[in-house]
Amino acid sequence: MDALINYTEEQSTPLKGQVxxxxxxxxxxxxxVAGLLREGLVKPAALYVSDINPDRLEYLRNKLGVNVTAANxxxxxxxxxxxxxxxxxxxxPLLEEISPTxxxxxxxxxxxAGATIEQIQSCFKDRVSVVRVMPxxxxxxxxxxxxxSAGKYAGDENMEKALAILAAVGKVLPVPEAMLDVVTGLSGSGPAYMYLLLEGFVDGAVRLGLPRDTARILIAQTMAGAAKMVLETGEHPGKLKDMVTTPGGTTIAGLFALEEGGARALMMKAVAAATARSREMSGTK
Ligand SMILES: NC(=O)c1ccc[n+]([C@@H]2O[C@H](COP(=O)([O-])OP(=O)(O)OC[C@H]3O[C@@H](n4cnc5c(N)ncnc54)[C@H](OP(=O)(O)O)[C@@H]3O)[C@@H](O)[C@H]2O)c1
Structure with missing residues (x-):
């Protein structure tokens, strides 16, 4: 199984013929659902959505052309x-409602978030395949x-289907379920960490006179660009950092300020604190 999946052709996916x-x-x-349609992985006729909110159903039918119903x-x-x-x-309550079917x-x-495979599986009388995701x-x-993460009754085929679906909305990686709390503390909570960093850098530039909108776009694009460099080159981030760090230059002056303030230790503490909270909330600690 590939670590990173990027399906584009309907013919080549484990989702062919699947409802x-x-x-x-x-x-x-x-x-x-929108990701699956955008990537051409599934036709609207093979997609069904249920919701208790009739306005949502109407909206989804109009926007995406999928089958909608109030009946799970x-x-x-x-x-x-x-x-x-x-x-x-x-x-x-939803699992109780659907498990006989x-x-x-x-x-x-x-x-x-927070519902373990074991908890979900225990709602079904049969050995159904459960795959748990932290998006x-x-x-x-x-x-x-x-x-x-795959449950004990989920085989490679079930996992392939889950990976193919999630690849329609970004990057997806398999991990053991015991690691999902760490994933929650890293990439689950991660967007908030990035927004906080982004805001801090914007304030730094505004303090020195750069207009806020200009600063926001420049640093957001810098974050997206740096992330793209890491993902596309596969290089160690330390090497990429060294490439932009001229001896005695501007970048090392900025990096020193960050290191002096304990930036790296703070990031490690943030992941640990969020992971601990996730374990507390899902009862895995
Ligand atoms: N959003 C994220 O980025 C994110 C990240 C990680 C994990 N998750 C997980 O993803 C799940 C969904 O999150 P979301 O942000 O999409 O929530 P959401 O926008 O509230 O969507 C849930 C939908 O389900 C409907 N619903 C409520 N009871 C129902 C029932 N019995 N049968 C069918 N539909 C029912 C809700 O209707 P009402 O609004 O009328 O109640 C709502 O439209 C959550 O469990 C969350 O933990 C989300």
């Missing part, structure tokens, strides 16, 4: 792959970072 259902048509449900069970009946995309507090040959993909908000703009 995909999404329970919950909110922000993430919409992002996933109808989606589970129709689909080969079922995405669980409701809020955590709704998940277990679930079939062992289906793949259940949960993006619900992040940039999935909403097709630039997400997702980690996926």
């Amino acid at each position: 995909i259902g999404c329970l919950g048509g909110g922000a993430m449900g919409e992002a996933l 069970i109808d989606v589970v009946k129709a689909a080969d792959i079922v995405i669980l995309a409701v809020k955590p507090q709704v998940l277990f 679930a079939r062992v040959e289906q793949t259940f993909i949960s993006i619900v 992040n908000t940039p999935c909403l703009v097709g630039a997400g970072a997702c980690a996926v």
Whole structure:
């Protein structure tokens, strides 16, 4: 299995011929369904979305042309792959509702934060395949970072399907479930860390007289560009940093200020604090 998946051709994907259902048509449900359509991985007729909000259903039908219904069970009946995309507090009543309709040959993909595979699996009487995902908000703009873990009844085929779906909204990597709390503390919470850094750099430039809008665009593009360099060159970030750090120059002066303030240790502490909180919240600690 490739570590990073980037499917584009309908013919070459594990999703060919699959009917995909999404329970919950909110922000993430919409992002996933829209991503699958945008990448041409699935036709609208093979996509089903259920939601309790009739306005959402109407919106999704008009915008994406997919099948919509208020009945979760109808989606589970129709689909080969079922995405669980409701809020955590709704998940277990929803699983109770759909479990009698679930079939062992289906793949259940949960993006619900904090719900463990074991908790989900225990709601089904049969050995259904469950794949758990930790996505992040940039999935909403097709630039997400997702980690996926397979349950004990999920085989390679189920995992391939989940990887193919999530590749439609960004990068996706498999990890053991025990690592999902760390993923939560890294890329799940990561967008907020990046916004905070971005704001700090913007304030720094505004303090020195640069207009705020100009500073925001320059540093946001710098972050996106640096990330692209890391992903596309595959080089160690330290090497990329050294490439822009002239001896006695401007960059090393800026880097010294960051190191003196303990920037690197703070980032490590941030991941540790968020991971600990995720473990507390999901009861894995
Ligand atoms: N947003 C993110 O970036 C992100 C990141 C990581 C993980 N997640 C996870 O993704 C999941 C979905 O998040 P979201 O941001 O997409 O939430 P959301 O926008 O609130 O979407 C959930 C949708 O499900 C609907 N719903 C509620 N009860 C339902 C039921 N019984 N059957 C069917 N649909 C029902 C909600 O309707 P109402 O609004 O009317 O209740 C809403 O439209 C969450 O579990 C979250 O933990 C999200």
